[in-house]
Every structure is written in C-alpha cells, then in structure tokens.
Amino acid sequence: MTKRNALRIAAFSALALAACSPRAEQEPSAPAAAAGGNGSVAALMQARKLAEPDVTAALKTYTPTGVHDEYLMFASGGHSGQVLVVGLPSMRLLKVIAVFTPEPWQGYGYGDQTNALLASGNRDGQELAWADTHHPALSETNGDYDGKFLFIGDKANGRLAVIDLRDFVTKQIVASHLIESDHGAAFATPNTEYVIEPTQYPAPLGGEFAPIEQYDEKYRGAVLFWKFDRAKGRLDPAASFAIEVPPYMQDLADAGKLVSDGFAFVNSFNTERSYGGTLEGRPPLESGASQNDTDYLHVIDWRKAEAAVAAGKAETIAGVRVLRLPTAVAEGILHFIPEPKSPHGVDVSPDGRDIVVSGKLDTHATIYSFEKVKALIDQKKYIGSDPYGVPILPFEEAIRAQAEIGLGPLHTQFDDQGNAYTSLFLESKVAKWNLAEARVIEKIPAHYNVGHIAAAEGDTVSPDGRFLVMINKWALDRFHAVGPLLPQNMQLVDLSANPMQLLYDMPVPIGEPHYAQIIKADKLAPIDVYTPVGYDPIADARAADAVEATQERIERRPDGVHVYMTAVRSHFTPDIVRVKEGDTVHIHLTNVEQAKDATHGFAIGSHNVNVSIEPGEHADISFRAQRSGVFPMYCTEFCSALHLEMAGYLLVEPD
C-alpha cells in the first residue's frame, strides 16, 4: 500500500458504517443499528486490500438484491452454440438461451418440440448438435434496437437462428446449404427488413465438390440476405436471396443506416486466395493470406439487389435465389474498395456517414465516407476491377481520414459524444478516439487480447455511451486457476469516467463470446407466463394436444400409447403410466399453473427424457419403451416443499 493510500484510509476511518439504517428486506427483528454488517469503508479497504478506484468500481457495479440491471447484453456463446444474457452494470449472467446445442435444464433437445427444432438445422441427415455462434443482432426499428427479436449465426455450419425476446426462446433455425460456413452473421438492416449472413470460408456453392486446385474457378463466397417477417417473427427463406462474391474470405458486415440505409458493407481478407497446404509444400493460410497490403471492402446496394431478384435475375442454387457475380456487377449491386491488410471489423457510424474499417495487420482505423463512396459509384469512377470483374473504387478518394490507432485493431464501437472505440488485439487495449478528428484520446488496457467490444446501444443511430464491454480472449492470471481450460474475461469499462475506468472482470466459462449487443433493459418487455395454458413456445400457439385439468387420460392408439398429463404443485396426473415393452409412448404434458416462476421439469429415468415446462407451457415427449422395467418419473425443478414427492413411475411390462 502506498503511503498516500494509507493516509487516505486513515482519513476514512472516522466514517464507520456500523450504525446505519436497516434495509427493507432485512429481518425485522434484527437490531437496526447493525443491519449493514460490521466494518467501515476504511476497515474494509484495508482488510480486502482495496484501492480507491476499486471502491468506486465496486459502487458503480454492485447491484443490491432485488434491484434490476440497467442494460442487458446479448453475447454469442461461441462454440457453446448458445447466447448469453448478461446484466449491466452488475455483469451477472441472467440467462443462457439454448439455440443450437441441446441443454437439458431447459429441456432443449430432450422433448418433441425442441428435438424437431434442432433437427431442422441438421444437414443431409447429419445431426448437428452444436454451433459456433458469433454475432448476435438485435432487431431494429428506424436504426434503433427495438427489443423484439435477436438473430444469431453459426459459423461452423452456416446457419442462423431467431430468438423471440417475449420469452427469450429460440423459434427458428435456418440453413441455406448454399454455403459451408459464415462469420459476419447476423447483422440486421435498420428496419430488420433483412438479416445479413456472409460466408467465411469459400467453397463451391450449394455443397458441390471441387478439388482445392480449382479454388479460383469453383470456390465462392456469398452474402445472404434473409428476409424477416416481423408479423410471424420468423425468417422467410422463400423471400430471401444471396449475392455471389469471389473466393476471398468474407468477414464482418454492417448495414448502412440513415444516409447509407440500403447499403451493406462486408469486409474480406485473403484476397490472395491462399488455401494452405502445410503438408503439401505450401504456406499456411496465416502467411498466405497476409501477403497483400490491401483487401477489398465489399459495398453492396441491397435495395438494387432486391429489385434485381424481383425482376427474375437470380439463379436458384440449393433452394436459394442467387445473384451471380456477373449480374451483381452488371446491375451495379457490388463494388469493391481497397481496405487495409486483413481487416476484421467494419462498423457504420451512428449517423451513417462513416464506415470504419480496421485492418488487423495495419495500425489504422480507416474511415470511409459514404458520401464519397456513393459519389464514386454514381460516377463509375473505377481504378480497375478484380479478377472476377468487380469494379474497384479508388481508396484515396473514398476515405475521409485514417486514425493512427495502434497494433492489431479489430472492431469499433461508438458513443453519444462523437467518440469511437477500437479494440487493439496485439496491444491488449481499447483506444478511445475522436471520430471527426480521427485522433486518439486515450487507451485503456484489456486483460488480455481483446477481440470485439460492445458499447451500450453501440450499433444504433443513437448510442448511449456509459458502458463498454471488452470481450477478451485470454484470461491468464485474472482468476483463480481452474485447470488448463481457462474462462474468457469480459471487462466492463465506464465510458462516463475521464479517463475511462475499468469496473469489473467477468469470467466466462461457458463458451467464447465473439460479439455482443447491449440494449437498455426497459426496451424489453418479456412475458412471465404462457397464456393460454397449453402453449407451445416453438409453434407460438396453443398445442393441439394441450391438456386441461380433469381431462387427463391414457389412450392406446395405433401409433402408440398417448398419455395426456398435467403438472401442478406437487403432482403429475397421471403419475403411473403402464405400457408394454416395445410400445411407442407419447406423453402430452401441460403445466397448468399460471403463477410466475412455477416451472416444473419432467424426467424419466434411463430414457433420456427431460423437459422444462414453464407456467402454462405444453410439451410433447415421444419415445420407445425398449426395455421392461420400472422407471421413476419425477419433477426435476425444485417447485415446492413437497417437490421430491412430485414423482411417479413408468411401468414397462415385459412383452
């Protein structure tokens, strides 16, 4: 402890907190004088070796019991396949939304409805029981998050999912089978007309085979525009389309907004078209893709593309209407601009005027002016075209400025004061810089290797400032050792402090968040219970086999034994199910409760069955009773004092 700190603590010690007012939640019989616990600020600082910035950080983040967080952050879960919901400023994990990976606590993938949803994401009979979720996108209205839906992409298998924020439940999984992977997915247009999904690793479109030696001729990327039907809350594959792009590696994307509405911007790296071959005498991709000084920013006029598709100029591949490269060029839909070496982030400023690109092997944030880009396109002022005929706009005339920003810049966010924030992977810092002046103001260290960053409402037309989260890739020494596999570290930064203040380290041990969006919590209005009772959350309707109390029954039908069952604290009706070995069993189970948080689970031993039925929810469960025996069925959610007694038996009589 520094001398100065010691003095300060001494000054604090006059200020004991021992005699303070009781909180409403405290036990009424407890002596009011001590309800705050023993200890003063000074004593606690000394005992826990807290410096003064720690005290302010603690008070800026601590969220007392029953007090709600101001913001919710939706972060991808990386190869966990899920989405994480974190409260700010407390940095507490409030929910893990099961999306692409079975999750038994939520009964996700352990009952008929969710099994079917997951199966809809399989490919050619191959079960895909995980995903690599990368970029969550909140639905937008007029360029602002509207709190209604969330979209999330799967890099590994080129899929997208839709989550409804009424109940925080995954409703749809779509896979085009046009592409083999994505990266910059999902990004929403300003009124969520489309959700954008560009390819990451090129491959022959539509799942065809071609030898790697035909990479230049046969391998391609694509930028998919998935049409969103807001009334239905689902993506509409039949109304969606794609634009074929060259076999570079397309990366992040962003939609234009306000003045640039109608455009989409997609980064690319590996314009070298390297494809590795480490055992075949060729360099690895990491060096092969790092030869050129520039790659190509893809500028897409999606309204023109929409019109071209409507005019029948698309070709259908793997069920997707695709605007082939020559068409995209001929129609003026696709233009390229050189961008600094191996870029990652492309981010449109809140006013839609600037497009900020960070080349991860460059030291700049490069600011393209949409006005200039649009003028160059309109004037057809090209410096040439790429090998695939795509016209290239002149770099110098397209940019407004370049900010000398640091090593390994990746991704940029914005605040409400005209500042931009860019993550610097190699420096392990975030740079705050003035967007108008392209001038760095200050940097804050990350611990360690910051990837993406997310600012409060940071992708909208009206960012809030206030908070920034650094999504760090390495934790190293930040937390107590837990074996060779360490958590990630998401660090909360106070943007309203001058200089920026590090507030909190949140370990993330359930996947690797790549990107996040942060929304003001009061924009969300989730439901507490499902109505009407018997609701199927995936179909978003009352289930055909919903069961009312007193209507419980067991029926043997040609397709098996149908059990119409209800759950209520603390019993199932029926609680004894008698079948014969070999029977197919269909359990139709309704939680008839309407009290908030009155969730039940339903499991059957040795049958891999578990559903979570929230108040009013209905679930169907189908299985074959393959082995004779006596199998406990019980409620897996501790629902009442007599929860352990909420049980029964599946009796499978030998054939």
Next chain:
Amino acid sequence: MTKRNALRIAAFSALALAACSPRAEQEPSAPAAAAGGNGSVAALMQARKLAEPDVTAALKTYTPTGVHDEYLMFASGGHSGQVLVVGLPSMRLLKVIAVFTPEPWQGYGYGDQTNALLASGNRDGQELAWADTHHPALSETNGDYDGKFLFIGDKANGRLAVIDLRDFVTKQIVASHLIESDHGAAFATPNTEYVIEPTQYPAPLGGEFAPIEQYDEKYRGAVLFWKFDRAKGRLDPAASFAIEVPPYMQDLADAGKLVSDGFAFVNSFNTERSYGGTLEGRPPLESGASQNDTDYLHVIDWRKAEAAVAAGKAETIAGVRVLRLPTAVAEGILHFIPEPKSPHGVDVSPDGRDIVVSGKLDTHATIYSFEKVKALIDQKKYIGSDPYGVPILPFEEAIRAQAEIGLGPLHTQFDDQGNAYTSLFLESKVAKWNLAEARVIEKIPAHYNVGHIAAAEGDTVSPDGRFLVMINKWALDRFHAVGPLLPQNMQLVDLSANPMQLLYDMPVPIGEPHYAQIIKADKLAPIDVYTPVGYDPIADARAADAVEATQERIERRPDGVHVYMTAVRSHFTPDIVRVKEGDTVHIHLTNVEQAKDATHGFAIGSHNVNVSIEPGEHADISFRAQRSGVFPMYCTEFCSALHLEMAGYLLVEPD
C-alpha cells in the same frame, strides 16, 4: 430515501474520491489524479440509490481485476448435468465442468475420448445425454477437504462421476444398474474410502419389472458404497458394495466423522410406502407420503458391512455385491431410528457427535447423539422392528435435543463458533442456532424458497465460518425479467457479521444447483498445461497416437484414413485433408503448445465435430465422410490475431 440516509450521504460528500492513487494495471499515460474514475462514495450512493449496507456488501464482495477469490464453491448443476465452480466472495462463475451432458465449448462429447466417456454412462444401449446432478462431494483426508477430487451423482439415472481437481476434468462415470435413481449422492467418508450413493425412488433391484401392486414385496432401495482408489483416481466397481434397504424413499446421507467415523446416516421419507396413482383413484405421493408423523433415519455401520462383504455374505445383483436386508439386520449393520416427518437433510456436526435431522413437515431441527445411538445399538435396545425386520431404536433415548426452528427446515451447515445454520424452505429464511443449546439466535431472509445451504468448509471437521451460500429455488422479482424461465438465485451471506449480512445475489441460469461445497482456494493446485505433450486427459496418460511436430502425416489404412495433425498458433498441419466419400476418417490431433491458456479448438463444418485442445492436450476424432463436398476445418478458440486464418479444408471426393 430516508431522512437519516440523506443526512448520512451529505456527511459523506466531503469525501470525494476524485483524486486518488492509480492502480498498477492502469494505463501509465493516464493522469494519476483521475485513475479512480469520477465520483465520490456519497455521490455514487445517491446516483445508484445505494444504502449503507449495500456499500459494505459491495466492498466485501468486489474483487478487483487480477485478485483471486478466497474460496471456490463446487455446486451441482441440477438437470444441466454439470458442475458449477463459483468464486467467493465475488460469486463469479469460474468454470462449468462438463460431466454428464455434452458441452461443445469444451469439446465434451464431440470427439472420441469424451464420446467414449459419456457412452460409458449409457444403459442397455440407451444414450443418456443428460443427468440431474445433485450432491457434490469433495474428497476428504482425515475429515477435511483435501482438494484432490470431486464426486457428483445423477439422480435421474442413478450414476456417479469422478472429477480430478488437477485439471477440473471428468474422468469416470459409473452406473451400477442395481438402482433406477439416487438422491443423496455423493457423500464421501472421512478418508474417501467410499463414496455413498443411496437410492431415491425404489424399484425392483437390478432393473427387473414388477407391477406397482407388488411395491411392498418387490420394490427396494439400496445404499451403495463405491470404493475409491485414490492412487488411480477412479472408483473401483469390483471393490464396491451395496446394502439393500426397504422401499422407503431414501434421501440425503452423511458420513460419520471422528467419533462417528465408520457410520453413515441416511434419511428416508415415505415410510408409508405410498406410490401415487392419481388417475387410478389413489392419492398423489405428496399426500400419501405425508401421513406418518415419523420416518426412519437409517444408521449404517459401513465397516461391519465391509467385513460382511469380505466374508462372502453378499449376493451379486446386476454386478454389484449386495448385502440383502436379512443379512444387514443379522450382522448388526442396519438400524432405524424414528425421525420427524418427511426429513430432507441429515448432517453430522464437525465433532462427529451430533446428527442433525430436519423433517421438512416438522418445525424442529432434531439432534441425535451419536454416543446415545451407539449405546442403544450396543445394548440392542429396540422398540420393535419395521415390516422388513430392521430393528428400531427409541427416538427419545437417541436424541440430545430438538431446536424449535421454523417452517420447512431442510438442511444444516456448521461454522467454527459452535453454530448451526438450517434452511427453512417455507419461511424463506436461514436460521442460525446454537448447536449446544439448541437455541435459535437469529434468522436471515432468503429470496426465495431456500433449498440447501453451503458454508465455507461446512461439511468438514473444521468449518471456517465466514461465508454461507443460500441456494434458493425461486428468483421471482430479484433480477430483470428474462421470460418465463427464470434463473435460480444463490445468495451469499456474511457469517462474520452480527447480525448476518446478505452480501450478494447471484443468478444461476444454467441449471438448478441442489447442493454445493465450499473449499479454501489455496487447497487447490490445478495444473496450467498438460505434460507430456500429447496428453489424453481421460486416460491420464500420453495418447498412443500423440503427434509430434514434424511427424505429421496422413496414412490410408484398412480401418480408414488416419490423419496425424498438430495445432500451433496459427495453423494446423496438415490443413488440407483429402478423402473419398464413404471413408472413415480418424484425426489424431495434438496441441503442441505449452504456453498457459494457449487453447485451440478444432471443428469441421457439417460433421458435428468440435474438440477443445488445451496446451499439450491430444484428442482423437473419428467420423464417416458421408457426403462429398468441401468442408472448412478451423480453430474455434480465438487464439491469436491470425486466428481466423487458422483454417483448412476437408475435401471429400465423390465416390
């Protein structure tokens, strides 16, 4: 805000923290005067509406960047099937140990080693891809947690798993197939000679069928004693045994310690032998099992049992050596004592002298004296026997005292001051009471419906006091709404405060913790990397197919294509794999790095393959290349600035 509070805040306002010393981690170029962020304690209290207890709570829990937690809590994940590791006092989730459920971020269940481990827990060909984990037990030496191993049971399928705390990895899953479910699993004896797993729901032993009408005659419970081989770090099924018990519902267990070492205590409810039948004119179990005023505490002399098994007095059922009921009675192994109505927790005091039982439909904590119990057993002072011939000891002569404690008592923990703490589910409180005097001292509210509680080193011969965690079942209004499925709420309580102080609410949205154990963090010494390079964590040995750098190769053999691959930042060798449609492919993949946190992932698109290879780790991956095409392979863990370039292709040529 109360007037008193406002005055207090005014008094604070003199104490601005604006000019304070910088932290070492802060950006050196930042002005020292402001490194703490703006704002004073008073201003922050006012801005965030913090009361004084909130300030002390914040300072008692806030853990600055890089500072490590003092305790680690191992909590079961309920029907998530996993184990959660939480740091105290920060209440941050540090790890989720994948145990019974596939977890792709850890590659658990998406590669050969972990697939085989999970498959070892299947039953009769039925895949079991989840579990209902309930009671974690840390390994013990002389009755103290030794920080070496963790055991966890699966209620749904009657299984146990072993986790090694060197690398926090699940090493073994065992299932006896003697029983159909468990509850009070796992509990370790004081030197981890055995891990105890009692049945929850009775069924015919060994998986036989019997109609429910033969419940009394054919249904049984069992208490399994799994022998632990500490040198191997594995349970030894061949050296394990079980004791048959009547078809009551056995519940929690605890091992005796010090004076009571050699004994185990197991609760039971439903001595009524009700079995529901809500659609068949019988009462549900919740009322059928709540008729009697007392149930039976099972007192088991496990050393006598061990001797009887060694003497050949066991019968083998489903591969398990079982001491049948008449043998257990004849050998003096099993005794009953009445216990208050429908008990849940049975907890042995740190000195081993008291056994505290809470009947959840009773209002007492009942304290049995081991000394008295032992004397009654030695004197064979029985008041009769149960319908299965088990001798019953007199309740009044076995107890030392009863504490009038409140509504719905469930589970008891202990501190270092002679106090006990008992959760009260129906009151939503925890009662602190003096164990010697059986007198309640104070109660603290829980939010809401507290189930189990865990105190620091609370199950050992030397509890630490200091912290208690309330594992609450309902969250209701505590956190921002996230749809009908709400998180649980684990609340941290400061036991050193007088009165007890609520410190922190931790939402738990990834399963329902039933029980937890809290160990001093410095007892753990996890490894950072695997050595030697090529290590298989499940086999705990260097893998047969470990790959060294320069030894990478692809071999076509009769059983398929073998790919010997290494991973290092930022490429795989080989990065191009060429096979033919229909080929079986075996990838042998070694992460040859030895830098801490240098974890790589390896995924293949559309093939449901993903492994996480920590530094030095080896994994094998086998699959059939069923569809021709071009499939990206890439690193799923953001390992370096050129992580996106750590990629290659699986080329499947048409047949």
